[in-house]
Amino acid sequence: MVDTMAGNQERRIEICENDGxxxxxxxxxxxxxxxxxxxxxxxxxxxxxxxxxxxxxxDGLPERVTDWSKWRVFFCDERHVPYDNPECxxxxxxKNLMSKxxxxxxxxxxxxxxxxxxxxxxxxxxxxxxxFEGDGLPRFDLLLLGMGPDGHTCSLFPGHPLLEETKKxxxxxxxxxxxxxxxxxxxxxxxxxxxxxxxxxxxxxxxQMVKEVLEGHIDPPLPASRxxxxxxxLVWFLDKAAAGLLESKALQN
Ligand SMILES: O=C1O[C@H](COP(=O)(O)O)[C@@H](O)[C@H](O)[C@H]1O
Numbered sequence: 001m002v003d004t005m006a007g008n009q010e011r012r013i014e015i016c017e018n019d020g021x022x023x024x025x026x027x028x029x030x031x032x033x034x035x036x037x038x039x040x041x042x043x044x045x046x047x048x049x050x051x052x053x054x055x056x057x058x059d060g061l062p063e064r065v066t067d068w069s070k071w072r073v074f075f076c077d078e079r080h081v082p083y084d085n086p087e088c089x090x091x092x093x094x095k096n097l098m099s100k101x102x103x104x105x106x107x108x109x110x111x112x113x114x115x116x117x118x119x120x121x122x123x124x125x126x127x128x129x130x131x132f133e134g135d136g137l138p139r140f141d142l143l144l145l146g147m148g149p150d151g152h153t154c155s156l157f158p159g160h161p162l163l164e165e166t167k168k169x170x171x172x173x174x175x176x177x178x179x180x181x182x183x184x185x186x187x188x189x190x191x192x193x194x195x196x197x198x199x200x201x202x203x204x205x206x207x208q209m210v211k212e213v214l215e216g217h218i219d220p221p222l223p224a225s226r227x228x229x230x231x232x233x234l235v236w237f238l239d240k241a242a243a244g245l246l247e248s249k250a251l252q253n
Pocket of ligand 1: 048049050051052053077078079145146147148149152153154178
């Protein structure tokens, strides 16, 4: 269904049968966006998230058809840990996606865990700048986002001062409430400048937070509800369990 948020922005909510169905529809969506972006602009710029998003994508993308050579792959956030740490999002994708598709090393842009987290955030911003033309805010074709049970997205946590960042494209955090404590993350100015932001959430454990984010009026708003691309699409893929507490009648059919 499509509904309208404050400011007349539209948001699409896709309710799927289960998490497998979410993964499948999400992957179809990503491939369509990739092919459309390549057709229009000759390139596809995407930002990946960790956690459950990595599983959905690694399960479904390898078997799908796209011109991988046109992809430029970034990370919406990253746990600032060595590549051999199981928490490292880049390494999860390297093992389960990049090793299975024709993505070359120079098309994927990971965090550098060898730097201090402050320097790493700064360097990551410069890396983004080197791929996107011009000095303005980068406009990603697609940012794939997860939402934690506390309403966080990327490494932007409820009540954290990073939510108010207006200048930096990439910020560092040293006191993440969810371990590991050191991370780098895209900031809201970049998230809300994307052509398309997509969330995927599954399971009854996320239902209360999905309801808060999509229908609640918590003030100040939770990080996931602050993702509202100013000139772009916003889509949520949910399974029935995660959508179970939503009130809108259209969603219960
Ligand atoms: O720590 C993180 O959590 C969020 C949400 O993960 P999920 O497993 O609850 O979907 C994720 O989007 C983010 O990239 C990650 O660093």
